Amino acid sequence: MRKSFILSILLAFAFISANAGGYQVRLQSNRSTGMGLTGTALNMGSASLFYNPGALAMLKTKTDFSLGVSGIMSKISFEKFASDYTAETDNKTSTPFYVYGAGKIGEKWSVGLGVYTPYGSSTTWDNNWAGKFLIQNIALQAIFFQPTIAYQITDNIGIGAGFVYATGKVDLQKGLNYGPDATAALSGSASAMGFNAGVFVAVERLTFGLSYRSKIMMDVESGDATFTVPASVGTTIPANNTFSASLPLPANFDFGMTIAASDKLLLAFEFNYVMWGTYESLEFKFDQQGDLLNSINPRQYKDVLIPRVGLEYQLNQTITLRAGGYYDQSPTTDIYFTPETVTLDNLAFTLGATINAGKRLSIDLSYLQISGQKANKSYVPDNFGGTYKAAAFIPGFGLNYRF
Amino acid sequence: MKYRIFFFAVLLAGLWACQPEINEFEPSKGTADFTTYVAAGNSLTAGFADGALYRSGQENGYANLLAKQLESVGRKGEFKIPYINSEDGVGTAGTMLVTKRVMGFSTDCLGNTSLAPVFANPSASQQDLAVLIGTPVSAEGPFNNLGVPGAKIGHLLAPGYGSLNPFYGRFASAPGNAIINEVAALNPSFFTLWIGNNDVLGYATSGGVGDVITPVFGNPGFGFAASLEAILATFEATATAGAIANIPDVTSVPFFTTVPYNPIVLQDQSLVDQLNAGYAQYNGAMQQFGLPYRISFALGANPMVIVDASIPVPPGYEMLKIRQITADELVLLTIPQDSIKCAYWGSQKPIPDQYILTSSEIAKIKAATDAYNYTILNAAKNHNLALVDVNRVMKQIAETGLIVDGVPFTNVFVRGNGFSTDGIHLTPQGNALVANLFIDAINATYNATIPKVNVSEYNGVLLP
Numbered sequence: 001m002r003k004s005f006i007l008s009i010l011l012a013f014a015f016i017s018a019n020a021g022g023y024q025v026r027l028q029s030n031r032s033t034g035m036g037l038t039g040t041a042l043n044m045g046s047a048s049l050f051y052n053p054g055a056l057a058m059l060k061t062k063t064d065f066s067l068g069v070s071g072i073m074s075k076i077s078f079e080k081f082a083s084d085y086t087a088e089t090d091n092k093t094s095t096p097f098y099v100y101g102a103g104k105i106g107e108k109w110s111v112g113l114g115v116y117t118p119y120g121s122s123t124t125w126d127n128n129w130a131g132k133f134l135i136q137n138i139a140l141q142a143i144f145f146q147p148t149i150a151y152q153i154t155d156n157i158g159i160g161a162g163f164v165y166a167t168g169k170v171d172l173q174k175g176l177n178y179g180p181d182a183t184a185a186l187s188g189s190a191s192a193m194g195f196n197a198g199v200f201v202a203v204e205r206l207t208f209g210l211s212y213r214s215k216i217m218m219d220v221e222s223g224d225a226t227f228t229v230p231a232s233v234g235t236t237i238p239a240n241n242t243f244s245a246s247l248p249l250p251a252n253f254d255f256g257m258t259i260a261a262s263d264k265l266l267l268a269f270e271f272n273y274v275m276w277g278t279y280e281s282l283e284f285k286f287d288q289q290g291d292l293l294n295s296i297n298p299r300q301y302k303d304v305l306i307p308r309v310g311l312e313y314q315l316n317q318t319i320t321l322r323a324g325g326y327y328d329q330s331p332t333t334d335i336y337f338t339p340e341t342v343t344l345d346n347l348a349f350t351l352g353a354t355i356n357a358g359k360r361l362s363i364d365l366s367y368l369q370i371s372g373q374k375a376n377k378s379y380v381p382d383n384f385g386g387t388y389k390a391a392a393f394i395p396g397f398g399l400n401y402r403f
Numbered sequence: 404m405k406y407r408i409f410f411f412a413v414l415l416a417g418l419w420a421c422q423p424e425i426n427e428f429e430p431s432k433g434t435a436d437f438t439t440y441v442a443a444g445n446s447l448t449a450g451f452a453d454g455a456l457y458r459s460g461q462e463n464g465y466a467n468l469l470a471k472q473l474e475s476v477g478r479k480g481e482f483k484i485p486y487i488n489s490e491d492g493v494g495t496a497g498t499m500l501v502t503k504r505v506m507g508f509s510t511d512c513l514g515n516t517s518l519a520p521v522f523a524n525p526s527a528s529q530q531d532l533a534v535l536i537g538t539p540v541s542a543e544g545p546f547n548n549l550g551v552p553g554a555k556i557g558h559l560l561a562p563g564y565g566s567l568n569p570f571y572g573r574f575a576s577a578p579g580n581a582i583i584n585e586v587a588a589l590n591p592s593f594f595t596l597w598i599g600n601n602d603v604l605g606y607a608t609s610g611g612v613g614d615v616i617t618p619v620f621g622n623p624g625f626g627f628a629a630s631l632e633a634i635l636a637t638f639e640a641t642a643t644a645g646a647i648a649n650i651p652d653v654t655s656v657p658f659f660t661t662v663p664y665n666p667i668v669l670q671d672q673s674l675v676d677q678l679n680a681g682y683a684q685y686n687g688a689m690q691q692f693g694l695p696y697r698i699s700f701a702l703g704a705n706p707m708v709i710v711d712a713s714i715p716v717p718p719g720y721e722m723l724k725i726r727q728i729t730a731d732e733l734v735l736l737t738i739p740q741d742s743i744k745c746a747y748w749g750s751q752k753p754i755p756d757q758y759i760l761t762s763s764e765i766a767k768i769k770a771a772t773d774a775y776n777y778t779i780l781n782a783a784k785n786h787n788l789a790l791v792d793v794n795r796v797m798k799q800i801a802e803t804g805l806i807v808d809g810v811p812f813t814n815v816f817v818r819g820n821g822f823s824t825d826g827i828h829l830t831p832q833g834n835a836l837v838a839n840l841f842i843d844a845i846n847a848t849y850n851a852t853i854p855k856v857n858v859s860e861y862n863g864v865l866l867p
Contacts, residue, residue: 075423085854132859177863179862179865179866230866230867231867233866384808387427389425
C-alpha cells in the first residue's frame with residue numbers, strides 16, 4: 001500500500017512542472033528543494049528569510065538554524081547543426097549552500113541572518129571544441145548576505161524584509177582566432193546591494209505567500225584580462241589588460257499557496273516570475289585597446305513564469321517525505337543562445353525527506369533531477385548553432401536545529 | 404523496505420539524468436554514390452597555399468576535407484594525394500623556385516620593421532627545391548586528388564602537360580598523359596571539378612600583360628565551354644554524381660584588393676609643388692592632344708602614376724602613356740613596396756603595367772569570369788551536377804564579411820582568415836569554408852546529408 005502510494009506520487013509529479021533557468025539557483029533550502037522548489041507560502045523557519053521573509057515572522061520556536069549544501073552534477077550535450085560533431089561538457093560539481101539563523105525578539109518581531117548562493121553556473125567545454133571562439137569555460141558565483149527583520153501583524157499575517165549584500169566573481173575563457181592556443185581569460189569580482197520583502201498569510205488550512213527579490217546588477221570593474229596571443233600581435237592585444245562588465249541578477253516576483261489536505265499531507269503551489277528580460281546584452285569594455293577589444297554581445301533574455309508543485313507527507317513522527325516538480329522555460333531566444341549559459345526548457349522533479357533526530361535536530365535530504373528538453377539553438381552573431389540537451393542531478397543535504 | 408524503493412528511484416533517475424545523449428544527425432548519401440571520389444582542378448584543389456605546395460596545405464585542402472566528410476556516406480579507401488614531402492614546400496616566383504611564405508618580420512628601405520609574409524626558408528637552394536618538385540611520385544598512384552597548380556581548363560586535356568608543369572609531371576602515370584587521362588584508372592563514382600580560375604588569373608596576376616584570357620568558345624583544349632564538356636564527359640564515363648564550383652571574381656580576392664590605389668602620401672608642400680611642376684608639361688601635352696588625362700598632386704594621399712599602354716597618344720609620344728590610377732582600379736599584391744617608399748614609384752616614376760589592373764583590364768576579366776560562370780551554371784544544370792557558388796560567397800565575404808563558428812571571414816589580407824599569405828589561395832579555415840560550400844551544394848542536389856566541417860577546428864594565417 002505504502003509503496004504504491006509513493007510510486008503514485010513519483011509518477012504524478014515526474015511530469016508536472018517548473019524552475020529558474022539562466023544562472024539562477026533556487027536551492028536555498030532542502031525542504032523547498034524536495035517540494036519542487038516551492039517555498040513562498042511555506043513556513044520554513046529561518047530558511048524563509050530567502051523564500052519569503054514574511055514567513056519569518058511566524059517562527060514556531062524561539063530560535064532556528066538551518067544549513068545545507070547541494071551538489072549540482074550537470075552535463076550538457078551538443079550536436080552541431082548539419083554535422084555529426086558532438087561535444088559534451090565536463091562541468092565541475094558546483095555546490096550552492098545556505099546558512100540561516102533566526103530568532104524571535106519578543107512576541108511580534110523576528111530577526112535573522114542568511115548567507116546563501118542564489119546565482120551561479122559552471123560550464124566547462126573542451127578547450128578545442130567547435131564553439132571555442134564563443135566560450136571554453138565559465139564559472140559564475142554569487143554569495144548573498146541577508147540580514148532580515150519580520151513582524152507578525154496578526155496571528156495570521158506576517159511581513160518581512162531583508163537587506164541583501166551580494167558579492168560575486170566570474171571567470172571565463174574563450175579561444176581567439178590567433179592560432180591553436182590563443183585565448184582570452186577574464187576574471188573579475190563585483191559586489192552590490194539589493195533587498196527582498198514578503199507577506200505571509202495563514203488561514204486555517206491554507207497559507208499564502210507573496211515575495212519580491214530585487215534585481216541586483218553586478219558591475220565588474222577592473223577585472224583581470226589575460227590574452228594569450230602570438231608575440232607579434234602583443235602590441236595590439238596586450239597580454240595583460242583590465243576590463244569592466246555588468247551581469248544582472250534578475251528580480252523575482254513569487255506567489256505561492258499551500259493547502260493542508262489532511263493532518264499529514266500538505267500541498268504547495270507556486271509561481272515564480274523571473275524578470276530575465278533585464279539581461280539584454282553582455283558588454284565587455286577594456287581599458288587598453290578598447291576600440292579593438294570592446295564587445296557588445298546580445299543575450300535578449302525574456303521574463304519567465306515558472307509554475308511549481310510540491311507536496312509533503314508526514315509518514316510518522318520521525319519521517320516526512322516530499323515530492324514535487326516544475327517546468328522551467330528557458331529565458332533565452334533561439335538566435336542569441338550561447339553555450340556559456342546553456343539554459344533550456346527544464347522539466348524537473350524532486351524528492352525529499354526529513355528525518356527528525358530528536359526534538360531539536362532534523363536532517364533534510366533532497367534530490368532534484370532536471371532533464372533539459374532538447375532544443376535547437378543558435379548564436380547568430382557568431383553563426384554557431386546546434387542541438388543542446390542538458391541534464392542535472394542534484395542531491396542535497398541539510399540540518400535544522402531549533403529550540 | 405519503504406526506504407529502499409526511494410533509494411532505487413533516486414539511483415535510477417540519476418543514471419538516466421546524466422546521459423543527455425544527442426544523436427540527431429543521420430548521414431545519407433541520397434541519390435549519389437560516393438564510393439570513389441576524384442577531385443580535379445588547379446592549385447586550389449591541390450591544396451596549394453602560401454605561395455607553395457606543402458604537406459599540411461595539401462592535407463587541409465578542401466578536397467581532402469570533403470573526402471573525410473564523405474566517409475560517413477559511403478566513401479571507401481584512401482583519398483590519395485601526391486604529397487610534397489616537405490612542410491616548407493615548393494612554389495614558383497617568376498623563374499625561381501621558392502618555399503612557402505609564413506608571417507614574419509621584414510625591414511623595409513626606410514628601416515621600419517613590420518609583420519609581413521616572408522619565405523619559410525629564404526636560403527633553400529634551387530637544387531633542393533628542384534628535387535622536391537621533380538621527384539616522381541607516380542608509383543604511389545593512382546591519385547584521387549588530381550589538382551595541379553597552374554592548370555587552366557585546357558591543360559586538363561593537354562597530352563604531355565606533365566613535361567610543361569612539374570606539379571603534374573611528378574605524379575603523371577605516364578609522361579604523355581593528359582591530367583584527365585588519370586581519371587580512368589580510378590573509376591570514380593563521384594567527382595568534383597573546380598577549374599577556370601587560372602584562365603583569368605594568369606592574365607590578372609600579370610597585370611594583364613603576361614598572359615591571355617581563355618576564350619569561352621573554341622575546340623576542346625582551347626575554348627572554355629568545349630573543354631568543360633570534354634572533362635565532364637570523361638568523368639561521366641563512370642561517375643553518376645559530381646559537383647562543379649565556379650570562379651570567384653578577382654575583386655573579391657586580397658591579392659588584388661590589399662594595396663591601395665593612393666599610397667603616395669605627401670606631407671610637404673614643396674614636394675607637392677615640385678611634382679606638379681614636373682607634370683606640367685605632361686598636362687599641357689594631354690590638353691593639346693585633346694585627351695582627358697591630367698596628373699596632379701596635393702597634400703595627403705595621392706593616386707599613383709601608372710603606365711597605361713592604351714592611352715592613344717600620337718606616335719612618338721609613347722613615353723606619355725601614363726596617367727594617375729583611379730579608385731576603381733586595382734594594384735597587385737606583388738608590387739615592390741620599397742620602390743614606392745624609396746624609389747619614387749607612383750610619383751616620379753610610373754608604376755609598370757604588370758602591377759596594375761586598369762578599368763578596361765578589370766572589365767575583360769569580369770566579362771570572362773561571368774562567361775565562365777554562366778557556362779559552369781549551364782553545365783551543372785545539363786549534367787545534373789551540384790553547383791558550388793564560390794563566387795557568391797567570396798563576394799559576400801568581400802562586401803559584408805561572413806562569420807562561421809565564430810571565425811570572421813573578410814577579404815582583408817592575412818587577418819581576413821580565409822586567404823593565405825599569397826592573397827589568392829586558401830587557409831585551412833578558408834578550405835573548411837569551401838568544403839562546406841561543396842557539402843551544401845551536394846546535399847541539396849542529391850538529397851544527401853553529408854556532415855559539415857567544423858571551421859573552428861582549423862587555422863587561419865598563423866602569426867609569429
